[in-house]
Amino acid sequence: MQLTALKGTVLACSLAFSGATLADSPSAEMLSNTCFGCHGPNGNSVGPAIPSIAGMAETYLVDVMNQYKEGARGSTIMTRIAKGYSAEEIESMSAWFASQKYAPATQMADAGKAKAGAKLHDKYCDKCHSEAGTLADDEAGFLAGQWTPYLKASLTDVMAGTRDVPKKMTKALDKAKKKGGDDAIDQLLHFYASYK
Numbered sequence: 564m565q566l567t568a569l570k571g572t573v574l575a576c577s578l579a580f581s582g583a584t585l586a587d588s589p590s591a592e593m594l595s596n597t598c599f600g601c602h603g604p605n606g607n608s609v610g611p612a613i614p615s616i617a618g619m620a621e622t623y624l625v626d627v628m629n630q631y632k633e634g635a636r637g638s639t640i641m642t643r644i645a646k647g648y649s650a651e652e653i654e655s656m657s658a659w660f661a662s663q664k665y666a667p668a669t670q671m672a673d674a675g676k677a678k679a680g681a682k683l684h685d686k687y688c689d690k691c692h693s694e695a696g697t698l699a700d701d702e703a704g705f706l707a708g709q710w711t712p713y714l715k716a717s718l719t720d721v722m723a724g725t726r727d728v729p730k731k732m733t734k735a736l737d738k739a740k741k742k743g744g745d746d747a748i749d750q751l752l753h754f755y756a757s758y759k
């Protein structure tokens with residue numbers, strides 16, 4: 564009796580969200596629930612050090628979880644967490660989060676810095692991070708509307724070499740830093756925080 568009621572609730576929620584098959588299974592939603600404590604309800608984080616993951620490409624999420632699991636991507640906590648899940652569970656959760664809607668975070672930004680950052684982005688980053696880095700199909704995380712402290716930490720990892728990104732991205736970052744000087748990263752971050 565109780566199980567039927569639970570199934571009904573989960574099914575109603577799933578139907579409200581999307582029609583994807585794998586993402587609709589109750590176990591996908593129940594598994595994903597264990598991530599809400601940090602990544603926020605449905606994967607839209609409310610804390611600045613933790614990224615939102617709602618609406619990212621399924622393939623990107625699977626890839627990232629496997630990188631964490633294998634210790635191939637620098638992390639404070641995610642390697643420990645990812646190790647607790649099987650390949651099937653990771654696929655199922657990734658499909659579920661991919662079917663959720665990304666809600667960009669509202670953050671303060673300096674208009675002047677954001678303008679300078681927009682120029683740098685268009686020149687050096689846009690070809691891989693289109694629409695200010697909000698397109699799931701790019702499979703490169705989200706930039707605009709992603710929490711600034713998290714993005715800053717990601718870029719620090721990229722520059723320290725503990726984060727696997729295409730060589731072309733490292734080169735693009737170097738060029739942006741040459742062009743924008745010491746403020747370049749800060750300007751890019753203000754642009755991503757301001758983009759609507």
Ligand code: HEC
Nearest residue numbers: 597598601613614616624627638639640641644656704705
């Ligand atoms: C204790 C808090 C916590 C929990 C629970 C947690 N995460 Fe995370 N997650 C983080 C933090 C912090 C980061 C940033 C990387 C790091 O420092 O480990 C992150 C990063 C990520 C990223 C990278 C996003 C990007 O932009 O590339 C993905 C994907 C992710 N988590 C998925 C999950 C999934 C799926 C679960 C549930 C199984 C989960 N996380 C549970 C804290 C958490």
Ligand code: HEC
Nearest residue numbers: 687688691703704705717727728729731732735736739751
């Ligand atoms: C050649 C393509 C390419 C270019 C050019 C590029 N990137 Fe990336 N970037 C990627 C890919 C692919 C990833 C995802 C890597 C992974 O799997 O973790 C990424 C990841 C990132 C991340 C981490 C996102 C997260 O969720 O943690 C940030 C931040 C970032 N890029 C910023 C930039 C900035 C700023 C520029 C321009 C100076 C830039 N990128 C140029 C391809 C590129």
